[in-house]
Amino acid sequence: MPYNKNMYTTGYYKEPGPKLDEESPFESMLERFRFAAEVLELDEGMFQYLASPVKQVTVSIPIVMDSGDIRVFEGYRVIHNNLLGPSKGGIRYAPDVTLEEVNALAAWMTWKCAIVNVPFGGAKGGVRVDPKQLSDGELERLTRRYTANMLEVFGPDRDIPAPDMNTNEQIMAWVMDTYSMNAHKTETAVVTGKPIILGGSHGRKEATGRGVVTVTLAALNKMGILPNKCTVAVQGFGNVGSVSAKLMYEQGAKVVAISDISGGYYNENGIDIPAAIEYAKENDNSLEGYPEAEKISNEELLQMECDVLIPAAKEDQINRENAGNINAKIIAEGANGPVTANADSILEDKGIMVVPDILANAGGVTVSYFEWVQDRQGYFWTEERVNRRLNRMMRNAFDNLFEVRNEYDITLRQAAYVFGINKVAMTLKLRGLYA
Ligand SMILES: NC(=O)C1=CN([C@@H]2O[C@H](COP(=O)(O)OP(=O)(O)OC[C@H]3O[C@@H](n4cnc5c(N)ncnc54)[C@H](O)[C@@H]3O)[C@@H](O)[C@H]2O)C=CC1
Numbered sequence: 001m002p003y004n005k006n007m008y009t010t011g012y013y014k015e016p017g018p019k020l021d022e023e024s025p026f027e028s029m030l031e032r033f034r035f036a037a038e039v040l041e042l043d044e045g046m047f048q049y050l051a052s053p054v055k056q057v058t059v060s061i062p063i064v065m066d067s068g069d070i071r072v073f074e075g076y077r078v079i080h081n082n083l084l085g086p087s088k089g090g091i092r093y094a095p096d097v098t099l100e101e102v103n104a105l106a107a108w109m110t111w112k113c114a115i116v117n118v119p120f121g122g123a124k125g126g127v128r129v130d131p132k133q134l135s136d137g138e139l140e141r142l143t144r145r146y147t148a149n150m151l152e153v154f155g156p157d158r159d160i161p162a163p164d165m166n167t168n169e170q171i172m173a174w175v176m177d178t179y180s181m182n183a184h185k186t187e188t189a190v191v192t193g194k195p196i197i198l199g200g201s202h203g204r205k206e207a208t209g210r211g212v213v214t215v216t217l218a219a220l221n222k223m224g225i226l227p228n229k230c231t232v233a234v235q236g237f238g239n240v241g242s243v244s245a246k247l248m249y250e251q252g253a254k255v256v257a258i259s260d261i262s263g264g265y266y267n268e269n270g271i272d273i274p275a276a277i278e279y280a281k282e283n284d285n286s287l288e289g290y291p292e293a294e295k296i297s298n299e300e301l302l303q304m305e306c307d308v309l310i311p312a313a314k315e316d317q318i319n320r321e322n323a324g325n326i327n328a329k330i331i332a333e334g335a336n337g338p339v340t341a342n343a344d345s346i347l348e349d350k351g352i353m354v355v356p357d358i359l360a361n362a363g364g365v366t367v368s369y370f371e372w373v374q375d376r377q378g379y380f381w382t383e384e385r386v387n388r389r390l391n392r393m394m395r396n397a398f399d400n401l402f403e404v405r406n407e408y409d410i411t412l413r414q415a416a417y418v419f420g421i422n423k424v425a426m427t428l429k430l431r432g433l434y435a
Pocket residue numbers: 163164165166167208235236237238239240241259260261262298312313314315334335336337361362364365
């Protein structure tokens with residue numbers, strides 16, 4: 001791999017650089033991509049090719065509300081790249097999701113799949129809706145209509161969705177059923193993250209958090225910190241955050257702070273995570289009013305002194321404004337894009353090891369791959385087998401990136417982009433580009 005050390009010791013990357021739009025995850029993605037492209041000496045054409053999504057689909061989703069009124073929502077699916085195989089990535093329901101954000105999330109999926117070595121390209125979907133405002137019936141109609149609008153995009157050999165923020169296994173079951181009705185056969189492999197009874201995989205629900213913890217333990221080991229001697233703060237208490245917190249707790253770590261959209265909860269003696277999970281389950285998935293802790297703000301959580309900070313909520317949480325105040329030794333990115341590109345060099349200067357999203361949260365897509373394989377074979381694995389293979393693949397990915405990091409004296413995030421983009425670029429070269 002071509003390498004010129006001066007490029008990033010004296011180049012634009014170390015300078016304050018052009019002010020990026022903190023609100024733009026796509027710009028954050030591109031900024032890191034540019035750096036990797038320089039390291040790899042990608043030519044301009046290759047850069048443009050890999051930076052551009054293959055397909056962007058925007059649909060309107062009209063549904064009849066329980067009141068009898070019609071409302072129209074906007075939905076997206078972006079296929080960023082499918083050189084390595086069918087595209088793969090979750091569907092997000094959020095009132096503020098944009099096509100631009102989905103573009104970034106889809107590109108991250110491309111690099112992520114390359115890093116964990118699963119034979120998929122990258123995609124992501126989104127619907128601009130606050131699902132909490134919909135009844136179950138409205139949510140089902142919305143999901144079915146979105147899927148119907150994407151029938152030509154989705155497919156077990158084309159594009160395979162999965163859960164992301166505010167979507168879950170019930171929503172995946174509706175996607176599978178709608179697609180199957182139109183295919184005139186049951187097509188379980190069209191979507192992953194389904195209920196186990198419908199062809200889902202053991203371990204998928206916990207896979208992202210489990211992967212976060214595997215790489216966190218590897219990072220702690222590199223720093224010579226024992227898991228049972230470390231303190232942890234977790235932002236976000238949904239699928240990824242709650243499982244990461246629970247598995248760190250089971251490792252003997254002291255999880256001193258957790259948070260969700262209702263705010264942060266701090267206990268210097270450590271929070272009883274199984275009890276907090278039970279509390280959230282009984283309170284409509286919210287920590288609001290959690291009694292065994294002092295209420296703090298999400299900002300206070302991010303800035304508290306701890307060994308491991310796991311941002312597992314959403315993008316742009318650690319940015320140019322607050323990066324200088326982060327007091328963790330390791331940041332393990334459970335969420336996609338929780339640290340902006342503007343914050344990267346600030347964290348690097350503080351000596352904080354960032355385990356980047358495209359490695360740290362890749363456990364989800366890894367077990368989605370296992371689910372797809374199981375569905376296609378019609379032969380299902382035990383949870384023990386799933387977890388063992390997941391741990392192995394995450395650990396291998398961590399070791400590969402650590403090697404690139406050491407070889408080029410770059411950060412783990414830079415190594416992740418270099419590794420992932422190199423693999424996709426090499427695939428393109430071998431496949432060729434003549435239509
Ligand atoms: N579910 C999965 O398998 C995967 C998810 N991810 C990423 O992990 C992140 C979280 O996803 P999930 O856990 O699936 O979503 P989720 O919908 O299950 O949970 C999201 C959590 O974040 C909290 N939250 C939202 N805004 C917040 C804010 N401003 N401050 C603090 N907390 C806030 C919510 O209250 C909730 O507890 C997202 O970035 C997603 O893209 C990444 C890989 C796979």
